Structure formats: structure tokens, C-alpha cells
Amino acid sequence: MTKNISNKCPICGNEGIHIRSLSRNNIMSELEDYFAEKPPEKIEIIDYEIQQCKNCSLEYSFPLEAGSQSFYQWVTTRVGYYPESRWEWLPVIEQINQREKQNSISILDVGCGGGNFLEIVKKLSNTRIVGLDTTLKSVEKCQARGFEVYCETIESFYNKFSHERFNYILSFHCLEHISQPKQFIASMFSVLKPMGSIFISTPYSPMSVESDWFDILNHPPHHLLRWSKKSYEELAHQLGCEIKFYMPPANSVIARTTNNFSLSKFGKNQTVSKLKLFQEIIKNPTLFLKIFFDQLRRERVNRSVAADIVLVELKLSSKIK
Ligand SMILES: [Zn+2]
Structure with missing residues (x-):
């Protein structure tokens, strides 16, 4: 497959706006947080930019270059990568x-x-x-x-x-x-x-x-x-x-708010008891409410x-x- 070297939207061909940069170092550190395990240094990962199409809102990476074989070999062998079943x-x-x-x-x-x-x-x-x-x-x-x-x-x-x-x-x-x-x-x-x-x-x-x-x-x-x-x-x-x-x-707005609050405070890999979470919410009510109102405004699809x-x-x- 030929590489897509354009930074235009791969669907409609319109210009994108820059959303964020994701350097190799950022990616390695985020992967370490996600899996609570340091990825091997030898994994080939390049620097990416994230663009959002001004016309159709698609977010796409630049370059549009898929993860390397070494990346996939590592990530696909992490526990829970392939689900036993899917909703769809x-x-x-x-x-x-x-x-x-x-x-x-x-x-x-x-x-x-x-x-x-x-x-x-x-x-x-x-x-x-x-x-x-x-x-x-x-x-x-x-x-x-x-x-x-x-x-x-x-x-x-x-x-x-x-x-x-x-x-x-x-x-x-x-x-x-x-x-x-x-x-x-x-x-x-x-x-x-x-x-x-x-x-x-x-x-x-x-x-x-x-x-x-x-x-x-x-x-x-x-x-x-x-x-x-x-x-x-x-x-x-x-x-x-x-x-x-x-x-x-x-998920309900309360379930989403609680989950997001927990992720933002404790990350993905800590076991958080209900009591600990509740104490944290009491300490940070403004953050909890901000997340709650953000979730109330979440986009609707099929009403x-x-x-x-x-x-x-x-x-x-x-x-x-
Ligand atoms: Zn587009």
C-alpha cells in the first residue's frame, strides 16, 4: 500500500487544523501509563501530528502511517487486547x-x-x-x-x-x-x-x-x-x-462522570475503592461538577x-x- 504523504483529509481532501503533537517520547510514556509496563525501547515509533478536517471533522494522524510491526507485536500480546466478544x-x-x-x-x-x-x-x-x-x-x-x-x-x-x-x-x-x-x-x-x-x-x-x-x-x-x-x-x-x-x-451521566473523575485523578491502573473515590470527590467538587456538566452536553446520535x-x-x- 502506498504511503499517504499529504496532510489533507483522507476522506474529503480538505485542509486540516492542527490539534496536537504526539512525539515518540510522549507515545512511549503514555503506553507505559496505559499498560503499567514499559514498552521495549526497540519498538519502532515515529512522531505524529493530529489534524482535524475543517470540513468533515475527521481527526487523522500526519503522517498517515500505521504502527510498525514491532509496535503491533507488542501491543497485540498485552492482556485483554483482543476482546472475547463485542457489542456490535x-x-x-x-x-x-x-x-x-x-x-x-x-x-x-x-x-x-x-x-x-x-x-x-x-x-x-x-x-x-x-x-x-x-x-x-x-x-x-x-x-x-x-x-x-x-x-x-x-x-x-x-x-x-x-x-x-x-x-x-x-x-x-x-x-x-x-x-x-x-x-x-x-x-x-x-x-x-x-x-x-x-x-x-x-x-x-x-x-x-x-x-x-x-x-x-x-x-x-x-x-x-x-x-x-x-x-x-x-x-x-x-x-x-x-x-x-x-x-x-x-452509560448514565453519573457513571460517566464518576469514571472520568477517577481516571483524571488516579489514572487507569490504580484500584480505587468507593470510599477513596468519594473522599476525593468531596475534596474536588468543582472538578466533579465540571465533568458532570461536560457529560450532560455530550453529543447525541440517533437522538x-x-x-x-x-x-x-x-x-x-x-x-x-
Ligand atoms: Zn474531511
Whole structure:
């Protein structure tokens, strides 16, 4: 894949404004705080700038250069990196079930990891399931579990199997790592059946914790792109497709306020008792109230408070029901 050396928005091509600088030293120290463990010095990490598109609000890193192999080898082997399940798996399966009944269908999972979702979706009857991943170890794990999985990107898969077409293409938590998002989704449309749907999930940025705590895993070298409703709508506009948003209910305003207060005072890795947290709130009522009012003003999506994760459906022809 060619490197994107422009500092323009990778979706709409407009100018960005500078949000923050993230030097290698900043990143290493934030990773150490996050995992309570010093990352090995030999990890290759470059300096990044964070830009925000003036038109579509997408936050993107400059350069748009993905984390190195050494970074991913380290971060993907941290405890809890790959979740056992994800919220969006169920709504996707429900949507497919409701629409297809007993129809024979095909599903492509782009970035299928070790195959945890494939394991769940294989229970759907009359379904052919194919997975793609670029990590050889994950691909081998899936193949050992009996799945049809290829060590390919969506682009290289299309080049090799250009006759293949799927009813559903799914990609969970990949788009935020991608340097060429428009091309990534366009390649998915190349292997999608005419009436098919693409389901994509990413974090919804800024996440509710980010007003009070810096989340290095939602920044480069891990996440190159930070998606909001406006930036997704621009992506759909650029690709000429329809878009629909799905979200879980957000945590309550009190839960978000308490969590953010705790993170801002104690960081991620301290166990904080309720008593200790309460004493700290009594000492800092102004901060607690500021966080509370910030959270009351949190953006709304589909007329509800924005959660920290979003699932979008992209579809070419006719309006999404
Ligand atoms: Zn833009």
C-alpha cells in the first residue's frame, strides 16, 4: 500500500487544523501509563501530528502511517487486547437474521483476527463465511478452527478473487487503523453483491472519557483515524452510498462522570475503592461538577447520547430501511 504523504483529509481532501503533537517520547510514556509496563525501547515509533478536517471533522494522524510491526507485536500480546466478544456482533447477526430468513447467503469478515466472530456467525444456516486477516498467526489459528480464511487485505483479495461477491461484508474495529479509508471501503464495494450491505464498527470519537483522560490507544500509532457522525456522513457522501448508524445505550451521566473523575485523578491502573473515590470527590467538587456538566452536553446520535462505539451500515442502492 502506498504511503499517504499529504496532510489533507483522507476522506474529503480538505485542509486540516492542527490539534496536537504526539512525539515518540510522549507515545512511549503514555503506553507505559496505559499498560503499567514499559514498552521495549526497540519498538519502532515515529512522531505524529493530529489534524482535524475543517470540513468533515475527521481527526487523522500526519503522517498517515500505521504502527510498525514491532509496535503491533507488542501491543497485540498485552492482556485483554483482543476482546472475547463485542457489542456490535449481536446487532449485525440480528439484522442478517431478520432480512434473510432461510435464504442462502455469503459473509466476508475483513480483519477477522483469531476467528471469535466467525465462531458465532457459523451458527447461521445456509451461510458461506470467509475471513481475511493480514496477521499470519491469526489466519493459521482460524484455519486450524476449520474456517475459510485468507492472509490478504481486501484489495489483494479482490485482485486474486475478482469474481467473488458477498451479501454482507463486515469489518469490526479496522477502519480506525487504515491510512486510505476511502479505498478500503471502495474495495469492499467491489466484492459486494448489488443489494448487499457493509457493516463497519469503530470507536466513536471523541470517546466519553477523552474530555478528562488521554487515551493513547485511540491515537497513533494505534488508531490513525478518529470517526464521528459527520466524518462518516462525508465518507458515505464521497462514496455515493447510504449510511445508517447503530449505537448501544451510553452509560448514565453519573457513571460517566464518576469514571472520568477517577481516571483524571488516579489514572487507569490504580484500584480505587468507593470510599477513596468519594473522599476525593468531596475534596474536588468543582472538578466533579465540571465533568458532570461536560457529560450532560455530550453529543447525541440517533437522538440518544453518543456511546463510545458506533456500528454503521453502508449500502449502495435504494434507501436503507
Ligand atoms: Zn474531511
